[in-house]
Structure formats: C-alpha cells, structure tokens
Amino acid sequence: MTHDDSSQITERKRGSGVKLVYDLLRDEILDLKLSPGSAIDEVQLAARFGMSRTPIREALVRLAGEGLIETLPNRSTMVSNIDFLGMPAYFDALVLMYRVTTRLAAQHHRADDLLLIRERQAEFSAAVAAQDALAMIATNADFHSAIAAAGRNAYYASFFDRLLGEGRRMLRLYYQSYEDRLPARYVDEHEEIIAAVEARNVVEADRLGKAHGEQIVEQIGQLLTRNDRLDIDL
C-alpha cells in the first residue's frame, strides 16, 4: 500500500507541524478519506510529512481527545467508528444546539457578525450550485458555526462545533447514498434564519433553528427505528 503524495518536504516553522498534521488528518477523517476503523501508522505518517514521530504523536493525542481516533494501549491506533447506535442521542443534541445557538445569535449578535454569516451562506450557496457534496457539508457546518459564534456563548459554540464535525461523517454517508444531490431548500432556510437573527426575533429564530435541525434529522433519521428525541415545547 503506497502513499503517492508527492509530499513536499519543505522547511517548516517550528511548532507548525502539529497543527498541519492535525488539520489535515482531521479533514481526511471527517471527509471519510480515511475510513472508520482503518489503522493509523505513526511511522508512516512521519515519513509522509517528513518529520519525526513526536509531532505526529501530539496531533494524534489531540484527535483522540476529540474522539476522532481511538487508541488501544500498546497496540493499534485507528480511526473511530461511526457510532450508529448513538445516532438518536446525537441528533437529539444536534437539534437542541441548532435551537440554542440560533436563538442566542438573535439575542447577542453584533453588526459585523452578520457579515461573516452572510459570507458563509454565500459559500454554502455556491457549493450547492456546484453540486459539490463535500463542500456543501463543510460550508453548512461553517455557516452554523458562525451563527453559534454570534451567540456569544463559547461553551455552546465549542460543543456545537464538535457535533458538527462528528456530523460531517454521517452526512457524507447520507449524501453519498443520494448521489450527491442536495435540496436547495436548505439555502432558503438559511436565509430565513439570517433574517430572524438580524431582526432579533428570538422566538422565530428558535423556531427556525429547531425546524431546520429537525428537517435534516428527519431526512437522515428515516433509517432509524428509535425516535424518542427530546422535545421541549416552546
């Protein structure tokens, strides 16, 4: 198994190596370029990136901290499996975070937040137009991450980011099975969300966040039997 990477072993700034490996590996995992369950070899990575095992190891420790890889003591390291049994729990948390972050954005956003949010929405819209599934998933996550940032709650934001990251893998599976064709409906829903946030309409933002989340969940969750998500009424 060869890794034809034409890997440019260029001069790197001290300390930048870890971030490089971390970011790249994270993307590869979330985009399913590294399939769940596949083994990760430190020496191979070291060779690929032209550095020693030490920075590789640090990147792996951080990825393990996020649950993206799993480490068997003294034995193999591998890409975490997608926890299908945990999907109901995942969607429950995801929808709640959709709600909460959108609601808080309506409350606490500042003028320049909207600029960033609109940028993300433009990127998402472009990805939809280009029918690029990977880009759609990533830019959709960025969009909601920007919303969360505008909500000014770092705890929700980081939790939400983690959920969105984990979700990228599941969504990839989903859109793969639907031939990379994605409803442009999400673009419209995003626009509605932006409008509600801008108008500081908290109730409407909450409702839209919840609806948007549930809409996505429903499309995916048809496969699932169990359906006892948390449903706090408004």
Added chain:
Amino acid sequence: MTHDDSSQITERKRGSGVKLVYDLLRDEILDLKLSPGSAIDEVQLAARFGMSRTPIREALVRLAGEGLIETLPNRSTMVSNIDFLGMPAYFDALVLMYRVTTRLAAQHHRADDLLLIRERQAEFSAAVAAQDALAMIATNADFHSAIAAAGRNAYYASFFDRLLGEGRRMLRLYYQSYEDRLPARYVDEHEEIIAAVEARNVVEADRLGKAHGEQIVEQIGQLLTRNDRLDIDL
C-alpha cells in the same frame, strides 16, 4: 521554590504514567491547588514524577485540549485563568445541561443506574455532613454525572462533565468565601431528583433539574450584573 513531595519513584507500568500525571494535575487545577495563571514547568514535573518530559507533555496536551491549561507557542505553559466574563454563558449552558440530563435520566434510566446514583448521593451527603467543601464539590459533580450517564446520551454527558469540571474551580472560590459551609438543602433537592427519575416523571425531572441549576446559579450569580440567561419555557 521547592516541591517537597516525598515523591515515590516506584516502578510503573508502561503507559500508565500519562494517566497518572493527567489525573493528578487535573485534580490540582480543579481544586485550585494550582492557582490560575501559575506557570507549569515540564522539567520540574518530569523530575517530580520521576519520568521523562515525553509523557508529561502528552498529559499537558490533553489538559490543553480541555482548556484547563494554556500554551503560549515556544514560551510558557500556564494554568488557564477562570473566565469571569464568560460566566453568564457558562451558567446558561450549565442550567440547560442540568435540565436535559435529568430529563433524559427520567426517560432512559435502568434499574442499576439508580444504584450508582444513590451511591453518589450518599457520598455527597457524607461530604456535606463532614463540612468538607472540596469533597462536596467533587461528589456533587459525580452525582450529576451519574444522572447524565443514566440519560444514555454520551454527547450531553461528556459536555456536562466538562462543564462540571470547569465549575469546580468557580465553586471552590465561592465556597471559600462562604467559609466552607454549604446548605444541606442540596441534599434534599438531590433526593427529589432521584425520586422523579425513579418515577420516570419526565416533566417533574425537567422542572427539578432546572430549579436545582438555577438555585446554584443564583447563589453564585448574585455577583454578576448581566442576567440574560436562556429561558425556554416549559
């Protein structure tokens, strides 16, 4: 500055060093034995634990991943400061997690969960009786963590654990200023929560979780001016 630790440099199992350092350092940080902002010296720690810098470093990376320490590139590593400005956001998230985890525990708990929860409650009750503030804070966190585990949502549970950890530092400050005397009221509230969970009374569990959280927040949050917590009505 000497570290008189009578450090037993005994033979350790391969791979156990990291966890040892991580656990101990985490506890020392959360119990404020290491004050926020204080520097962390890798070499000193290596000497103290009788091991090389490598496993120390790995433990520090993990702690940094949880936000408990901060690393200035190429320069110092230090215990994270408590983010007082972020406290409203923190409490907002904390109360919501109190609610959600208690509610889910009422829905999804199994018989043996209650045994564990009661154990934790007994420990908390003992700590209150002994007027041991540190133990109270730790066992209270354990109690709610057990509730969260019974809720069968790993995402909420891990997020909640992180919040409870972060909270240990704030609570320590709070109880310090109140002369380590803590209302036994929490013990009763815990009992009510257990009863609601056992009865699978979801609405009541939700209400109690919210009330319990808000009660704690109010006691601490009097100091804070801003008070625009998320308030989803039931």
Added chain:
DNA sequence: TCCATTTTCTTTGTCGACAAAAAAAATACA
C-alpha cells in the same frame, strides 16, 4: 543615568534510538 544592542539563559519543540508489549510467524511435538 538611560537606552540600544549583544550575549546568556531558560524553556519549548523536535529528533533518533531503544525497550516493552502484543501480535504474527515459526517451530516442536503428539
């Protein structure tokens, strides 16, 4: 005495090497 520049010192980031642990392969024995 005060400030700019150079030198030393401290602490981190990276490396190559080696030992421990577990798995895989090879061997011995019935």
Added chain:
DNA sequence: TGTATTTTTTTTGTCGACAAAGAAAATGGA
C-alpha cells in the same frame, strides 16, 4: 495434521540530547 510453545516482527511508549525561540541579563555608548 493439529496444537502448544518459542521466536521473530511490528508498533507503541519512553528516554536523553540538541536546536530554535523568546526572555532576561549584561554590555556599551551617549
């Protein structure tokens, strides 16, 4: 041929050493 035991291989965990990057101290000039 099938199974238990030994040997080899693979991969991780740990170590000591060194180089880079700042900070602190020392030096020099006005």
